[in-house]
Amino acid sequence: MKNLILVRHGKSSWDYNVGDRDRPLLEKGINDVHLVASKFSNQDIVIERVFSSPANRALHTCMIFLRTLKFPFSKFQVENTLYDFSGDGVSSFVKNLPQDINNVMIFGHNNAFTNLVNTWGDQYIENVTTSGLVHLSFKVDSWSDISKGSIRQVLFPKQLR
Template sequence: MKQLILMRHGKSSWDYEVSDKDRPLQERGIKAAHLVAKSFKEDGPKIDFAFSSPANRALHTSQIFLRDIDFDLENFKVDKHLYDFSGDSVDGFVKRLDNQWDIVAIFGHNYAFTSLANTWGDQYIENVPTAGLVHIQFNADDWSKISTGTTKKTIFPKDLKQ
């Protein structure tokens, strides 16, 4: 069975005149990434490989989360296909994942992640919030054959005690 962890980047700052890809996280986004990682570490599955969008806010979120869960960063890559807002590029990326990995985490953006969480999961999610995580399990052994799966868990910062 394949499992996918979708995590949207933390709250970003608009205080700087930088390109969209270079926008940093706000302090609130950093704190939320730590909170979600702490919750995930308690009972989340062991991730085989992780990927992030090259956007600063997604990459920073991924590093906070992955370090907090004691993930081996040798099993991490940045991929331009995750800098996607529609979901089409992310969909293709996931369906091309190497089948040696059963549990993969990806860090990226909305609207793509909300759309895909609703396409692939069995729970309607109005909006995956910043630093929100959605864990979906598929009854498939080949990434190219995934379709609707089971939403195993959602972890949203607003639901965690701060």
């Protein structure tokens, strides 16, 4: 069985004259990420590897999760392919993950995550919100074989406030 946890970055700021990859999180985004990460840390799920888009807002979101989960940084990696908004890059990345890894967490962006959740999940989610987490599970032995799975958990900040 393969488990994929997708986490969309926290709410970011458009107030700075920086490129898209460098946009920072807003304070509200930081607070929402802490809220979701804390709730998720109470789950009995052992994450084996964590990957993040190189965008500042995704990396900051990821760092908050890693610290909250006390996850070893040696099992974390930045992946340029995850700076993707359609879902094609993320899908390709996931389908090429090593077979000996079963539980993966990925930090990235919309519309990619909403598209993938609705392609791979068994229920429709209109929008994976900022700081939103969706846990998908697939009854396959190989990442390359994933198609339809089941949504195990959805954590959106609005539900937790």
